[in-house]
Amino acid sequence: MxxxxxxxxxxxxxxxxxxxxxxxxxxxxxxxxxxxxxxxxxxxxxxxxxxxxxxxxxxxxxxHPAMMKAVTEQLGTLGHISNFFTSGPQVELAETLLALLGGDAGPAQGKVFLANSGTEANEGAFKLTRRTGRTHVVVAEGGFHGRTMGALALTSKAAYREPFEPLPGDVTFVPYGDAEALAAAVTDETAAICLEPIQGEAGVVVAPDGYLAAARSIADEHGTLLWFDEVQCGVGRTGLWFEHQRSGVVPDVVTLAKGLGGGYPIGAVVGLGRAADLLQPGNHGTTFGGNPVACAAALAVLTTIESDxxxxxxxxxxxxxxxxxxxxxxxxxxxxxxxxxxxxxxxxxxxxxxxxxxxxxxxxxxxxxxxxxxxxxxxxxxxxxxxxxxxxxxxxxxxxxxxxxxx
Missing domain, CATH: 3.90.1150.10 (Aspartate Aminotransferase, domain 1)
Incomplete structure (x- = not known):
């Protein structure tokens, strides 16, 4: 055959x-x-x-030679081990992401969950927000966060959502870039605000000046997590390691994928501060997430972006x-x-x-x-x-x- x-x-x-x-x-x-x-x-x-x-x-x-070398060498050494165990590339990648998020101030205080894609990263982050004891999430119109049922619940496009409703509920959509609408939607029962610093699928819509800072203030006022979806705009894509760094705003949760693996499937949820410990044993999992080969590929991407x-x-x-x-x-x-x-x-x-x-x-x-x-x-x-x-x-x-x- x-x-x-x-x-x-x-x-x-x-x-x-x-x-x-x-x-x-x-x-x-x-x-x-x-x-x-x-x-x-x-x-x-x-x-x-x-x-x-x-x-x-x-x-x-x-x-790219760096990608080919990293993947080939790692696959020839240790391919897959499950998350009953760990490997050097998994630990090093998590440490590197925290260091890049912290910037000149030193490594960010947080922890990383490794997945296989952007929608899985957002699914994991959505579950993380439920561990606050709250269920309400506020997201922006025009945003895209994935196609799995949880991530889809955060995605506003009717053509994507309607064939699969009812979706996980308690989600409010507000106009992107409108700080007043955001403030009106968030309450003391809101678990998280989820925003893309640049909306990719909407056609590259950039957050207005001051919008992310306003979101940080609103989140702080209500004890709400601020979650930036950097699946498309992160990892050097916009000339910074992470697009939210342009604003100087520090989020509680960051989700990554796409460019992180340079073509090898990988995603990440980074919880910072109190968000780092919300997911505990039994709350979430993945068979392939943190795979040594995927982590080696991601490390090759990050190293090459810096060295070149x-x-x-x-x-x-x-x-x-x-x-x-x-x-x-x-x-x-x-x-x-x-x-x-x-x-x-x-x-x-x-x-x-x-x-x-x-x-x-x-x-x-x-x-x-x-x-x-x-x-x-x-x-x-x-x-x-x-x-x-x-x-x-x-x-x-x-x-x-x-x-x-x-x-």
Whole structure:
């Protein structure tokens, strides 16, 4: 029984996908077979500059030597051990995350729970908030926190929620960035406020100045936990280790995933201060979380970001990209920090832009009909960014023409 795909065309591989996999994502746009740096190749041999990075996951791009070395060596030493035991990479990763969260003040006082994905991290954090003895959680409209039942209960999009209701209750949604609405929703019975410092799935919506600080004050007033979901915007993506550090606000809970593993599945819940000890034996668990190979991959990502100066690189290149994108008159707004970039289009042609970009050899994403999101590898080069910016007007020309012809 052969499962080889390397000699098959894109059409053949996609056909096999359609026959064998559940239709949860719709038909795939491409069958990819190889990647190197910020470039991927499809089954027909065409190259694409990957400006989505696996949705902000591939921090070091594809086939990075540090990732390959770390994963190969760890898998050859100790692969999986369950959480009856521990390993050096698990402990070192937890210590490193606390050190990065603490910054110049020294390691943060907290503890880490390691999971396998962003939705699992948020599921664990949701359970952690119940250990306060309260059940009410306040979250923002436009936020995305995952697809499992608990995480989905915190996600406002009706199309995601309604097919699976009733969901875990006692959740209040408020407009993102509206501190007055947040203050009105939080009471002495509120377990947690859960916010993304930048809303990724909404199209890269940045928290207004002072909003996170207001959330901290509101939480303190009511004895409520402040939980920042940094699954998409954390781990160097915005030019800082964690986006909330831009505000100077210290949360009680931080959730991480995506870029933390650089393509290897891993997630983390970090409880700080009193939140560190809310989960006790028997309250939560995972078979694969803290797996030595996943932890080794994450450590390779963190070490490389630091050793290669990628935070500074991401900051400068992000500014360059945003300026170039904003120069196009059919772009009405550009948002974001570092290499998490969202832009608004003058017309609802985002789907046509994605198709035109793909035809031109670029992978970009459409969060909404008027928005495009870029989340490329942190190792994207200036030359690669400039090539995209040079082709950007032509991509928009093709998209506008396609949209006009179609409607």
């Amino acid at each position: 052969s499962t080889q795909t390397q000699d098959q065309t894109q059409e053949q591989v996609v056909g096999r996908y359609t026959d064998a996999l559940m239709n949860t994502f719709g038909p795939p746009k491409l069958a990819l077979v190889r990647g190197e740096g910020s470039t991927v190749w499809d089954a027909d041999g065409k190259a694409y500059l990957d400006l989505l990075g696996g949705i902000a996951v591939n921090s070091l791009g594809h086939a 100066g990628l935070l500074e690189h991401v900051t400068g290149l992000g500014e360059h990209l945003r300026a170039g994108l904003a120069a196009e008159p059919r772009v009405t707004e550009v948002r974001g920090h570092g290499l998490l970039i969202g832009l608004d289009l003058a017309e609802p042609v985002a789907a046509a832009v994605v198709d035109a970009a793909q035809a031109a050899g670029y992978i970009v994403n459409m969060p909404t009909p008027t928005r495009i999101r870029l989340a490329p590898p942190l190792v994207l080069t200036r030359a690669e960014a400039d090539a995209f910016l040079a082709d950007w007007p032509g991509i928009l020309d093709a998209a506008w023409a396609a949209a006009k012809a179609g409607g």
